[in-house]
């Protein structure tokens with residue numbers, strides 16, 4: 001299987017455990033690797049046969065901007081579940097970064113994998 005990726009998807013939301021964090025909006029940044037058989041889309045050259053990264057981006061922007069959380073873990077799990085349940089993606093690696101949360105220029109967050117890597121997946 002192959003990978004469709006989305007890197008650096010910044011979405012404003014309400015994220016944090018402290019009261020002051022619940023009163024502001026700030027960006028989280030998503031990096032996604034999604035298992036997809038790109039051969040079919042390449043053969044047909046039709047978006048209907050592809051994992052449409054525009055559609056994925058629109059859906060995650062809607063979810064994250066409308067529904068915040070206290071923990072980055074909560075948002076990450078929600079996004080991974082949407083990818084698997086609504087887009088039928090068998091395997092996803094998702095990094096959710098909350099930039100600046102512990103200091104200027106420092107990245108913190110979670111990196112999760114969900115689902116089963118299909119046969120013949122890329123290494124790593």
Ligand SMILES: Nc1nc2c(c(=O)[nH]1)N=C([C@H](O)[C@@H](O)CO)CN2
Pocket residue numbers: 015016017018021070071072073098101102
């Ligand atoms: N594992 C986590 N640790 C922390 C989180 C989190 O979401 N997951 N959040 C915070 C605070 O909201 C911090 O980002 C701001 O002070 C601390 N630890």
